[in-house]
Amino acid sequence: RPVGSEDHDAVTRLTDEIRCSLASVSPDFDSLLDAVELRAAADLVLRTEPAVEPLSEVSLAEREAFAADLADLPTAARHEIGAAVGEYHLLLGALGVRDDHLVPPVGLSTLVRRLVLTSFLVVLLAPFALMGAAVNAVPALLVMLAGTLAKAPVSKGTNRVLAGVVAFPAAWALLAIGDVGSDAAARSFGVLTSPLSPIIRVLYDDRGGWGPSLLVFVAAPLFGLLAVWLAERVIGCYRLAMTVWGNTQRRGQLRILLDHRADTVERIDAARHADRAP
Template sequence: MVSRLKPAAPAALIGSGDVSAGVLTSMSRKDRFITKLVSFLTRAVYQDVEVYWTGPVPPDAPQLTVSNHFGGFADGLVMLNVMPRRPGIVARDVIWKIPVAGRLMNWIGGIPVHKPEDRGSATSNDEMFSSCYDALRGDGHILIFPEGVTRNEPSIAPVKTGAARIALGARTSGVECIQLLPVGIHYEDKAALRSRVFVNAGLPLDLDAAAEEFESSGNSVTANDRDAVRALTEEINVGLRRVAPDYENWEEAYALNRAAEIALRSQLDDPAGEVPPGLRDRLANTLADRPETSRNLITQAVGEYRQDLDGAGFSDAELNSALSTGHFMRSLVWQVVVAALLFPFALVGAAINFIPYLIVKAVGLLRVAPSVAASIKPVTAIAVFGITWGVVIWQSISNYGWVAGVAAFILLPVYLAATIAFLERVVRLWRGFRRWRAGSGVRAITDDVRTRRTAVVEAVLAE
């Protein structure tokens, strides 16, 4: 399939969390506050948000970002956190019917879209189109999930024509240089709190350049031009599938991600290091585009290797990067020192946040689709932790005065961060211990297992 989206430029930018200008940024007070709030919430909900920019995005041009929609509310939160310019999110109008959510969407500049299947919805989207044109006209930024629905499958749903119609309509109304940016959101486990997220931003498509090609074939390019809308939608479809997870089924998604991880682990500068999720997801994405025979070969090789590993009782990380005693001891001392420094703050954080944590855990037990869980868990967490902290601040003011209340406002996030850091350090220590203990067992592993591993690496790299 031919696309105008050019190959990835090697000079890529990798960020973590807030990706914006290089130094302290200048933006409006409202934008600054929203950025800060979203950044804090994202850090609380996710362990890590890694961002990969395939190439530069013009900072001042009108921008229409299209993204996959696997995580419901979480997608909006993640995108608000990673995008250098805060986008106006185009979302279903049913959200505006929820009292607090509606106000929140208005506050962050959301744009409601009406769908015929939503009862009580308006019949026309003229207002939505006009709001999008206005936003783009002011060199603004809007975000659309062009699949139109949240997905529980590891693949992109058929891309609808809305994004293309908005882009072409805005161009017809006089907006120039619109950049269409495809962005893929990859969740390690979208239903879990404190999981990791990788955001893969592709190369922007210059709408004017694309429209010129449509015009050269004799078509007038407007939002009503079916051929142009169809062609642009296909461009968006191709761009999105390159950056977002798009697998045949869950089995293939698992196999290709494991295969990518195994192949990359052999190539890390530090063999004891962890494969960065972003690299793994990007390689797995390219494997998903390979011919079916190659994908089947990789899936089979991973299956056989996994069977052998399960029999031996090791993970690939343990087999490939067992820690030496010296390495483990150095790591142990360092982790214990840091954990000891964190402990008093972590203890206070645990005492304050234990009940809201239990409530969020209980919500996690509800049997709902993963995309629904990806929405309700962060929302519940934000609500219960917010209420708890409000009570603590109010109690501090009541008992000790305003200074204590303000100190609580400053320190509550510090205590929560300390608790999370402490617990994650303990988990890391346990994993390190397992890898060190695996050392003697790994040496006894037969050559057959290693041959199976080599088969996976070769299937990924040579196929």
């Protein structure tokens, strides 16, 4: 007979199969404490790799794979890793330092290079980024508001997606249509799109017709992404400056922390390479 919603046995079998399939590709930890300790250990070891940039995040996929490998170790080895990581993070917390402030090393030369590059990008791209921020501010607020209207986490995400699909294109279209012409509304919208004025003059001579409108419609989301990217660069520069300043105030303590960190990584490696349970 055909399988339907009333076939509870088939639904149960399918649910069990989905659960097993998800479990086979997901890290399996004995407890929440195990998960926290082993992920922190993976983060420590992976951050030591030479390819990691200062203040950057460790790859989530690599961290989860590393932590899952540690989860297969014998109980005694996992406890040793947990103790080592716990001692190190207790010391970090007592001194108010983060691990990514220590490794990779963050120096003054790195800060100067980042400041010079970021300043150049801000001067060059700020007009376009400001346009992107102004154009996308209202739809972004609507998306945030839509998420607060639902109580269930799944509904929050759905509301945000639906609101974004409607609000952002509507804002871009309104700007693209309102920017055309010579009336007061067009002049007001023209203030927002003024960074595009030189390009419009070169390509179309004036703001009349569908060409300038299409250009504005395409540029609005691109400049919004540019605004987010540039803001992340500026925030990253600020974080880097605060890290360098903090490290200069703790020169004596940094050596102790780095030595303790190296010892922690050695203890993790020793536990990893110990004999596994049969």
